[in-house]
Amino acid sequence: KAGVTQTPRYLIKTRGQQVTLSCSPISGHRSVSWYQQTPGQGLQFLFEYFSETQRNKGNFPGRFSGRQFSNSRSEMNVSTLELGDSALYLCASIEGTGVSNEQFFGPGTRLTVL
Amino acid sequence: GDSVTQMEGPVTLSEEAFLTINCTYTATGYPSLFWYVQYPGEGLQLLLKATKADDKGSNKGFEATYRKETTSFHLEKGSVQVSDSAVYFCALSGPPQIPTFGRGTSLIVHP
DSSP: OOOOEEEOSEEEEOTTOOEEEEEEOOTTOOEEEEEEEETTTEEEEEEEEETTEEEEEOSOOTTEEEEEOTTSOEEEEEOSOOGGGOEEEEEEEESSSSTTSOEEEOOOEEEEEO | OOEEEEOOSOEEEETTOOEEEOEEEEOSSOOEEEEEEEOTTSOEEEEEEEOSTTOEEEETTEEEEOBTTTTBOOEEESSOOGGGOEEEEEEEEETTEEEEEOOOEEEEEEO
8 A cells, every 4th residue: 555645745935925735645544634743842733634524623823724635635724824834744644533543644744934 | 731741862772772761641531552653754653552551562572551550651672773763752642632742752773
């Protein structure tokens, strides 16, 4: 089986812009979760989608949003970028129906905000 | 809120040494506990998990036991190899908790 695919792998944006990141989960997996990883805060949960519905949400401002399509692919969007949004954004494909099941992580998208 | 605390790194060991990485947690309810490993330039991979008290997760020579009385899930390996050099993350999840990760512990193993 192919693993989790995230595109793009690297992205450079300027403050105030918006960005969309994409994640394709493992075939057959219907749940996707998103995380932000920074040296200062570690790995923080953004949100989880299951069958096109957001099922769980972390403590991030409304500038961070996501969606999931009928083929389970997911996108996350960050609007009005701030310098502090520079991070590695990880997507995880979840086997089973909840985040207590194993998560298969993609390689991440490295976002740099200038 | 829920939290996971890991020992700070880096942990530096010689090959074949014994490894312990401490992890303690606070959570409501009865979460599942996980150890993930992240090799340089890669995403996280599940190393092992335990879903209830006294369960022992094990994989590739690594072990961790879910200790509810001490709220701990320490990672151990009897003999580390250079290829074990990576960052290790302790995590909890399961309703009602959202997934919560520790800050990660870097392990460096010298030949």
